[in-house]
Each structure stands twice: as C-alpha cells, then as structure tokens.
Amino acid sequence: MVNLRINNIDITVKDNMTILEAARQHNINIPTLCHYPDLHINSDCRICVVEIEGYKGLKTSCSTPVSEGMNISTNTPKILNARKTITELILSNHDATCTSCVRNMRCELQELAKNLGIDINRFENVLVKKEIDNHNPALIRNANRCIKCGRCIDVCKEVQGMHVLEIIGRGHEMEIAPAFGKYLSDESCTFCGQCANVCPVGAIIEKDNTNTVWEKLYDPNYHVMVQVAPAVRVSIGEEIGLKTGLISNGKLVSAIKRLGFNNVYDTDFTADLTIMEEGTELINRIKTGGVLPLMTSCCPGWINLAEQEYPEILPHISSCKSPQQMFGTLAKTYFAEKENIDPKDIYVVSIMPCTAKKYEATRKELRIDNENPDVDIVLTTRELGKMFRQMGIDFDKIDEVEFDDPFGISTGAAVLFGATGGVTEAALRTVYEILNNKPLEDLEFKSVRGMQGIKEASVKLGDLEVRVAVSHSLANARVLIEDVIAGTSPYAFIEIMACPGGCIGGGGQPYGTTNDVRLKRIASIYEVDGNMVYRKSHDNPSIKKLYKDYLIEPNSTKAHHLLHTKYSMRSGKA
Amino acid sequence: MIERIELTKRFDKIDPLSIKNYLDFGGYEVFKKALKMKQEDILNEIALSRITGRGGAGFPVSIKMKSFAKESGFKYVVCNADEGEPGNFKDRYLMEKDPHQIIEGILISAFSTGASKCFIYIRGEYAKAIGIMKNAIKQAYKTNHLGMNILGSNFSFEIEIRRGAGAYVCGEEFALIESIEGKPGRTRVKPPFPTQVGVFDKPTLINNVETFCNLPFILRIGGTEYSKIGNEYASGTKLISLTGNVKNKGLYEVPYGRTIREVIEVLGGGVNDNKKISMVQLGGACGAIIPESLLDMDIDNEKFNIFDSKMGAGAIIVMDESFDMFDIILKNMEFFQHETCGKCMPCREGHIQVLNLIKKFVRYSANEKDYLSLESLAQVIHETALCGLGQTSMTSIISTMKFFKEDYQQRIKESLFKEEYYG
Numbered sequence: 001m002v003n004l005r006i007n008n009i010d011i012t013v014k015d016n017m018t019i020l021e022a023a024r025q026h027n028i029n030i031p032t033l034c035h036y037p038d039l040h041i042n043s044d045c046r047i048c049v050v051e052i053e054g055y056k057g058l059k060t061s062c063s064t065p066v067s068e069g070m071n072i073s074t075n076t077p078k079i080l081n082a083r084k085t086i087t088e089l090i091l092s093n094h095d096a097t098c099t100s101c102v103r104n105m106r107c108e109l110q111e112l113a114k115n116l117g118i119d120i121n122r123f124e125n126v127l128v129k130k131e132i133d134n135h136n137p138a139l140i141r142n143a144n145r146c147i148k149c150g151r152c153i154d155v156c157k158e159v160q161g162m163h164v165l166e167i168i169g170r171g172h173e174m175e176i177a178p179a180f181g182k183y184l185s186d187e188s189c190t191f192c193g194q195c196a197n198v199c200p201v202g203a204i205i206e207k208d209n210t211n212t213v214w215e216k217l218y219d220p221n222y223h224v225m226v227q228v229a230p231a232v233r234v235s236i237g238e239e240i241g242l243k244t245g246l247i248s249n250g251k252l253v254s255a256i257k258r259l260g261f262n263n264v265y266d267t268d269f270t271a272d273l274t275i276m277e278e279g280t281e282l283i284n285r286i287k288t289g290g291v292l293p294l295m296t297s298c299c300p301g302w303i304n305l306a307e308q309e310y311p312e313i314l315p316h317i318s319s320c321k322s323p324q325q326m327f328g329t330l331a332k333t334y335f336a337e338k339e340n341i342d343p344k345d346i347y348v349v350s351i352m353p354c355t356a357k358k359y360e361a362t363r364k365e366l367r368i369d370n371e372n373p374d375v376d377i378v379l380t381t382r383e384l385g386k387m388f389r390q391m392g393i394d395f396d397k398i399d400e401v402e403f404d405d406p407f408g409i410s411t412g413a414a415v416l417f418g419a420t421g422g423v424t425e426a427a428l429r430t431v432y433e434i435l436n437n438k439p440l441e442d443l444e445f446k447s448v449r450g451m452q453g454i455k456e457a458s459v460k461l462g463d464l465e466v467r468v469a470v471s472h473s474l475a476n477a478r479v480l481i482e483d484v485i486a487g488t489s490p491y492a493f494i495e496i497m498a499c500p501g502g503c504i505g506g507g508g509q510p511y512g513t514t515n516d517v518r519l520k521r522i523a524s525i526y527e528v529d530g531n532m533v534y535r536k537s538h539d540n541p542s543i544k545k546l547y548k549d550y551l552i553e554p555n556s557t558k559a560h561h562l563l564h565t566k567y568s569m570r571s572g573k574a
Numbered sequence: 575m576i577e578r579i580e581l582t583k584r585f586d587k588i589d590p591l592s593i594k595n596y597l598d599f600g601g602y603e604v605f606k607k608a609l610k611m612k613q614e615d616i617l618n619e620i621a622l623s624r625i626t627g628r629g630g631a632g633f634p635v636s637i638k639m640k641s642f643a644k645e646s647g648f649k650y651v652v653c654n655a656d657e658g659e660p661g662n663f664k665d666r667y668l669m670e671k672d673p674h675q676i677i678e679g680i681l682i683s684a685f686s687t688g689a690s691k692c693f694i695y696i697r698g699e700y701a702k703a704i705g706i707m708k709n710a711i712k713q714a715y716k717t718n719h720l721g722m723n724i725l726g727s728n729f730s731f732e733i734e735i736r737r738g739a740g741a742y743v744c745g746e747e748f749a750l751i752e753s754i755e756g757k758p759g760r761t762r763v764k765p766p767f768p769t770q771v772g773v774f775d776k777p778t779l780i781n782n783v784e785t786f787c788n789l790p791f792i793l794r795i796g797g798t799e800y801s802k803i804g805n806e807y808a809s810g811t812k813l814i815s816l817t818g819n820v821k822n823k824g825l826y827e828v829p830y831g832r833t834i835r836e837v838i839e840v841l842g843g844g845v846n847d848n849k850k851i852s853m854v855q856l857g858g859a860c861g862a863i864i865p866e867s868l869l870d871m872d873i874d875n876e877k878f879n880i881f882d883s884k885m886g887a888g889a890i891i892v893m894d895e896s897f898d899m900f901d902i903i904l905k906n907m908e909f910f911q912h913e914t915c916g917k918c919m920p921c922r923e924g925h926i927q928v929l930n931l932i933k934k935f936v937r938y939s940a941n942e943k944d945y946l947s948l949e950s951l952a953q954v955i956h957e958t959a960l961c962g963l964g965q966t967s968m969t970s971i972i973s974t975m976k977f978f979k980e981d982y983q984q985r986i987k988e989s990l991f992k993e994e995y996y997g
Binding site (some may be wrong): 034041042043044045046049057058060063065078081082085086089090092093122123124126147148167169170171172173174 | 741758760763764765911912913914915916917918919920922923924925926927930943947950951954956957958959960965
C-alpha cells in the first residue's frame with residue numbers, strides 16, 4: 001500500500017496505481033481527454049497534468065505511478081492554465097462547428113472545453129480542410145474533426161488486430177488514417193465500428209440513415225417494418241440518458257411504434273430460426289463427417305475479415321445468413337405472400353448495435369430479388385436514439401407494448417445472441433436436446449459466458465464429446481482461425497463475434513462502451529433470458545408454425561434457398 | 575591552459591581507418607584491464623567519477639548503469655549518435671577521428687552491465703562517419719575485439735549500425751528506440767524507462783557517443799582522479815562545438831568549470847570584425863539565449879537551472895549585434911515546428927501557434943496580448959510536453975523573455991508606431 005496526499009487529502013492506495021486511478025478512487029476528479037479505460041495509456045493529450053511536490057514541470061496523472069509520500073495538487077492556477085491552453089490549441093486545429101456535428105452536446109472535447117470554462121480562444125484557427133471519407137456504406141471518417149488522440153488506432157490495432165488506422169505524416173501535418181491516406185473501403189476494414197465507438201469527437205461516425213427512414217415512414221407507397229436486434233434492448237436506455245444496462249423491451253417497442261412503423265418485429269425471432277438452421281447444419285456435419293469446426297456466421301465484421309484475409313476458412317463458416325438477413329428475406333417472401341403485398345413495397349429497417357450490418361445489408365449475394373435489398377436500411381442504436389430525440393419521445397412516460405406477430409415471439413436462447421457466447425449457448429440448448437433425445441437439465445452454459453477473450457466448453461452430444469469455443473474481438477478471433485487453418489483446432493463448433501463482449505459491445509452502441517458497461521449489458525441479457533417463457537429456440541411456437549406453413553423443415557431445399565448463402569474471397573469492397 | 579585534451583587526444587594523430595594505429599596508441603588496453611575487473615568494481619569507479627550523461631540531459635551515468643546492470647535476460651546497449659541538435663558536431667568528430675574509442679567505451683559499459691548487443695544509431699546525414707564506424711566495427715570483429723569470446727574471455731558482444739532517416743526527434747531516447755525497431759520516430763510514455771523496457775522490449779542502456787568515450791578515460795585514471803576534473807556540479811571534460819560569429823570556430827575539449835567567456839575569447843579568438851556579442855545560444859536550438867553579461871558563468875553552472883537548461887550537448891553559438899533576436903527565435907521555431915513528431919498535443923498544436931506569434935514580432939505587428947499569449951504558451955509547452963523536444967524547444971523564448979524582456983517591449987512599441995503611421 002502507498003500513502004500519498006492529493007489536494008491536502010491523505011489517502012492510501014494499492015501499489016502500482018496511477019495518480020489518476022488513485023484520485024478517482026477517492027472521488028477527486030482529474031479531467032482527461034485521450035484516456036479511455038480499456039485502452040493503452042497514450043498520454044498524448046496532456047490534459048490530466050498535475051503538480052507533484054519536488055518534481056520539475058507538470059506530470060500526467062494517467063501515466064505516473066503513485067509513490068510513497070507524494071504530495072500532489074490537481075488544480076493549481078498553473079495546471080488550470082495548462083489545461084486551458086492545451087484545449088485552446090486543440091480547438092484551434094479542429095472543425096469546431098459543433099452545432100452541425102453528430103456529437104454536439106455528447107462530445108468529450110466540447111465537454112472538456114465547457115468544464116474548463118474556455119470562453120475565448122487566443123489562438124488562430126489553423127485547420128487545413130481535408131477530404132471526408134464517405135466511400136463506404138457504414139462509416140464516415142472526418143479528419144477535420146479528428147484530434148489525434150489515438151484511441152481509434154489502439155482499438156483497431158490492439159483490440160481488433162486489424163491495423164487499418166495508423167498515424168501518417170509528422171508534426172502538424174500528422175493525420176490518423178488508413179495507410180497512404182486511402183479510404184477505409186480500400187483497406188481491409190471490417191466496418192466493426194469500434195473506432196467510432198471510442199472516438200471522443202465526431203471524427204469517425206456511422207453513416208446516418210435516419211433521414212431516409214423518416215422519408216419512408218411518411219411515404220404511403222411503402223409498408224415499413226422494423227426489426228430490433230437482441231442487444232439493442234439492453235443499451236437503448238443509455239443512449240437516451242437512462243441507466244446503464246436498463247432492460248427496455250416493452251417501452252422500446254412502444255417508442256418505435258410511435259415513430260410510425262407499420263410493424264415492429266424482433267430479430268430474436270430469426271435468431272431462433274438461425275439456431276434451427278445452423279444447429280441442423282452442425283448436426284449434419286457431425287453425422288456425415290462434413291467440414292468441422294463449424295463457425296458461426298451471424299457477425300458481419302467477422303465475415304468481412306474471413307472473406308478478406310482467410311479464404312481457407314470459408315468452408316468452415318455456416319452457410320446460414322445472419323438473423324438480420326434471414327428476417328429481411330422472410331419479410332419479402334413469407335410475409336409478402338401472407339399479407340399479399342408486393343415485396344417491392346415492403347421497406348425493411350433494422351435497428352442494430354452494429355455498423356458492419358450497414359455494409360452487410362448492401363451485399364448483392366444476400367438478395368432474393370436482384371434489384372432490391374432484403375434489408376433496405378440499417379440504423380444503429382445511436383441513430384434510433386436520435387430518432388427518439390427528434391420525435392421528442394419521453395421514454396419514461398410511455399406504455400409498454402409487445403412486439404407484433406408473426407415475427408415477435410422469441411425465446412431466451414435468441415436474446416443470448418446479444419452477448420458473447422450466446423449463439424453457442426443457444427445452439428447447445430437445441431442441438432443437445434435433438435441429439436441426446438432428452439431435455440437439457442441445466443440450460444446455462446456458464447463456461448462460455450463472460451469477458452474472457454477465448455472461452456471453451458465441452459458437451460456430450462449423443463456418443464460424442466464435443467468441444468466448442470467462443471471468441472470475441474477480432475484479435476482473439478485470429479487465434480482460433482489460425483488454429484483451424486493449421487488443422488490443430490480441437491473444436492467442432494466455434495462462435496466468433498467481432499466486437500468485444502459480442503453485439504452488446506458493438507460499434508453502433510451508445511458512446512462510452514467500456515468493459516464495465518459491457519458487463520452490465522451482458523448481465524441484463526442473461527436476466528432477459530431467465531425471464532422468458534420459452535428458453536430454447538426449438539420450443540418457439542412461431543418458429544414451429546413457420547416450418548409447418550412455409551419452410552417445411554430445417555435445411556429443406558426451400559430453407560436453403562431463402563436462408564443460406566455462400567462466401568467468396570475478395571480484396572476490395574463495394 | 576583552458577583546454578584539457580583527453581577524448582580528443584588521438585585526433586589527427588591516428589588513421590581512423592586503422593585499428594593498428596589505435597592499438598599502437600594504447601587503444602583497447604583499458605578494456606583489457608576491465609575484462610579482468612569485477613563488474614561491480616567497474617561500476618563503482620564510474621560512480622566515483624561523478625560522470626553525467628553528455629547528450630544534454632546530464633543524468634548521472636552510474637545510476638543508469640547500475641539500474642540496468644540489475645536487469646536480467648538479453649540486454650541491449652544503444653549508442654546515440656543521432657546528433658541532430660543544430661550547432662553540435664562533437665559526435666561526428668568523435669566518430670570520424672577516433673572510432674575505436676567509442677567501441678572501447680561501449681565494450682566497457684556492456685561488459686560491466688552484462689549486455690549482449692549494441693546498436694549504434696547514427697544520424698543519416700553523417701555518411702562519412704557511418705563509413706568509418708562500419709570499417710572500425712569490421713576491424714574490431716576481425717581482431718576479436720567484438721564477436722564471440724572476446725580476447726579469450728567469456729564475454730561475447732555484437733555491434734550493429736542503424737542509420738537514422740533524418741528526424742531530429744530520433745535523438746530522443748524512446749523515439750530512437752522506436753526507430754531502431756523499424757517504427758516511426760515517436761516517443762513512448764515513461765515509465766517504464768529504457769533500462770527496464772527498451773529496444774524490442776528488452777532492457778536497454780542508452781548513452782550518447784561522448785559519454786561512452788569517457789569510460790576508457792575514467793578507468794584509465796580512476797574514478798576518484800576523474801572526479802577532480804571539473805567543478806562541484808560536474809566532472810570531467812566537455813566537448814564544445816563553438817560556432818557563430820567567432821574567429822576560430824571548431825571543436826574544443828574543456829574541463830567543466832571554465833566560463834563561457836573564456837571559451838569564446840581565448841579559444842574562439844573573440845568576435846569577427848571587432849563587433850560586439852549581442853547574444854549567445856547555448857546547447858543548440860533547444861538551448862537558452864543569454865546576453866553578453868552572463869558569459870562569465872561556468873560551463874555547467876547551477877545558474878543555468880534558472881531556465882532549465884544546462885550546457886545541453888555542448889554547443890556555443892555566438893551571435894554579434896548584426897542579428898535580430900526575433901529572426902533567430904523564428905528560425906529556431908521553424909525548426910521545431912518542422913521536427914515535432916505530432917504525438918502529444920501541446921507540442922503538435924503548440925509550435926504552429928508559437929510560430930504565428932513570433933512572426934508577429936518579426937513583422938512588427940505584435941501587441942501586449944501577443945506577448946502574454948506567447949509567454950503562457952511557451953511555458954505550457956515546456957511544462958507539459960511528453961518528450962525532451964517539446965520540453966526544451968521553448969527555451970530560447972523563455973530565456974529571452976527573461977534576459978531580453980526590454981527587446982520584446984521595444985518591439986511592441988515599434989509595432990504600435992508602425993501601425994499608427996503606416997496602417
């Protein structure tokens with residue numbers, strides 16, 4: 001333990017803590033800008049400087065470890081002047097047109113400037129305007145707003161192992177961009193959007209599609225329906241300023257209904273369907289000696305990685321479309337036929353925790369009809385929050401409403417898709433009962449839960465002892481993928497999610513998604529599962545009806561035509 | 575005698591391309607002696623000598639070496655020969671005129687601390703020095719002064735040369751280490767320090783060329799004897815790169831404790847054309863600019879601490895009255911604006927603003943507000959920058975604001991006058 005004094009308060013903290021950690025533990029706030037809880041300490045912004053008695057100059061509290069007897073001041077006039085000066089400097093090379101920025105009022109730089117009381121900038125604006133990278137369907141990179149804090153590089157490199165974003169140039173010309181200043185779409189970007197989630201300002205943002213959705217909602221020629229992904233119900237609360245991990249099923253549906261959608265459906269329904277199809281595929285592959293391990297296909301970030309970098313892995317990936325795309329297809333076939341609406345007049349909107357889903361929806365190979373996409377447009381959780389704010393919906397005061405039929409009934413297994421390990425757990429619940437021909441006693445596979453990077457479990461399926469593995473974040477995915485390619489993978493089934501924590505930690509989720517926040521959202525996911533009437537996908541009565549009425553049986557020719565796809569190696573992207 | 579010729583004693587007396595010349599001159603004898611000594615005895619001699627780093631920061635060498643010696647596993651030594659500071663050319667002379675002295679110093683430090691490999695990181699523009707050092711290393715391998723089981727001992731050691739690519743910031747230790755690893759030259763966050771986690775994440779002892787050259791000298795005469803050279807603040811001799819408006823520009827070796835005036839007047843022969851000295855910049859572009867009245871300060875006088883600048887790497891740049899102080903500061907700032915790596919925000923965004931403000935003074939369009947902004951900004955960059963570049967780049971401004979404040983006030987008055995009469 002170390003004894004030290006901060007602002008004349010004597011405190012005792014654990015060894016090896018930084019001054020910032022020690023101060024925060026004792027409710028002494030030191031402002032920061034580049035600091036982000038789960039990432040590297042870059043110490044680039046120098047906002048968190050403090051004065052330490054006996055030390056020359058100012059020291060950054062984020063990187064300086066505590067030591068015995070330190071006497072620290074966190075807010076002397078000298079420190080305040082330094083913080084203000086640095087903030088003015090950053091603003092002098094920043095496109096500070098705050099009122100026309102998606103981060104307005106939710107921007108960490110703006111917040112800092114406000115708290116420091118920056119009322120005048122002594123320095124001339126020296127911003128040299130750069131081209132905005134608007135060349136892909138998912139993300140926009142606006143270098144004019146970038147403050148070069150390096151968070152996006154860290155998350156892209158260390159967490160995702162992608163190395164798409166790097167520092168290029170030097171000194172005042174330095175820029176954070178893909179190599180040689182190319183567009184994200186020229187690089188092996190998977191559009192996971194983790195960079196957009198950690199960006200403190202509006203330099204990397206999702207492509208905003210809310211205007212298109214508003215137009216369609218008020219266009220009488222369209223039947224506009226929406227599907228909501230499992231992870232959104234445990235994060236939308238944060239987006240509109242409520243508690244982290246708040247579970248909002250009924251109010252979410254109610255609020256979306258108020259926006260004017262004809263039907264509000266649940267992606268959980270097609271998550272159950274995915275389990276039926278993918279589970280059957282796994283059983284078939286095990287029984288017939290097919291390619292194993294079978295790898296999940298729900299995550300578009302991971303599919304992008306596989307198609308771009310690991311062509312050898314493609315036969316391992318389940319041919320199932322993702323739940324989002326299965327929903328789109330069913331909406332424009334089954335639903336259209338049932339309701340007698342021309343599929344061209346059906347407009348399918350998805351609410352996803354994900355930016356890569358925006359790209360997935362544009363993929364030509366995922367269309368039943370060559371002209372029109374199955375999912376017309378994808379909104380992130382953040383964009384949904386924006387629509388609620390535009391409409392002025394008071395989330396607290398509205399009634400709770402159920403999802404619409406027929407794609408509204410779902411199971412606990414489906415909601416698990418939102419958390420890392422969830423697809424595996426859901427699949428095991430179904431595959432176990434089918435292969436072992438007896439009910440599963442303990443539904444909860446605890447070993448695939450939690451934030452550990454790679455998790456594994458072992459299950460007895462029939463006569464076989466089958467090993468399964470789960471990874472989240474692409475850097476962890478690479479470990480499992482490379483084992484599979486090397487032929488040393490001991491698993492029969494592998495779940496891969498591109499984002500840390502799974503979809504609840506997706507790139508389109510509310511800002512400030514740290515690991516602490518992820519854990520709270522994950523806990524809520526399990527709470528939702530525990531409260532469900534049905535907790536196994538094959539128990540879902542609507543799914544049973546869908547097969548009976550339309551798809552015949554899992555992996556039938558019709559199911560294959562509608563719900564499955566193929567993957568191919570590619571270098572560039574659309 | 576003002577000079578004391580120790581590190582430069584073989585200059586022009588031996589052929590730098592010949593190891594035989596060096597051996598004939600008693601070269602590698604100290605290293606041979608060291609090979610028979612206990613490691614801690616060598617470190618103790620170095621501690622007794624009170625030697626401080628010669629690269630500019632002046633950190634006690636023995637503290638660094640002792641903490642490095644405690645680390646285990648594969649360890650690197652790095653010789654910093656990236657001499658990028660304007661006005662300095664001592665390392666170039668040391669490499670071009672007596673390369674084996676450097677290798678001997680590196681060998682002594684490696685043997686005493688248990689390191690296995692050295693990178694000599696040489697400034698890219700020093701083509702001649704690189705050639706000479708490469709040749710010297712080749713000869714040292716041939717004669718078993720490098721390689722496996724050196725001179726029959728258990729000690730094996732390798733040296734490899736890395737050429738810089740022209741970035742000033744790569745003289746900063748962590749930027750240099752990043753550059754050796756093949757990455758862009760940008761510093762890292764400390765701690766951990768290089769002695770703990772350095773090149774390729776291994777413990778690394780990084781010293782300036784001149785520091786290594788002092789080690790054979792220390793072991794030859796003994797640490798106690800060495801510590802008597804100089805004054806109470808610093809021991810040994812210092813290589814001074816004397817340039818500017820002096821008659822005899824060049825490299826001089828002077829014990830610590832002599833005054834700057836002595837160096838300029840006795841060794842430099844005073845100012846050309848009987849002009850007066852208006853200011854002297856010490857250390858290089860990152861050093862303080864002081865008026866003529868302060869020249870009686872010692873080389874490494876404690877007074878230097880008042881502007882956080884010691885002798886730096888040892889440059890003395892003399893400027894006569896024909897120079898405008900603001901032009902000089904402008905040149906300094908243009909240099910730093912070009913060389914800042916861009917990693918930390920005050921340095922990246924600060925220099926361009928400093929440049930804008932200094933330009934106002936150069937163009938006679940400055941006002942009191944500009945002065946205050948400049949003063950505050952220079953202080954903030956100096957105190958908050960991540961590495962030595964930003965921490966020292968403002969020294970010329972901070973020191974002139976202290977010693978030439980009336981020049982700033984005068985320029986502001988003249989600016990006002992200019993505006994009133996010429997609009």
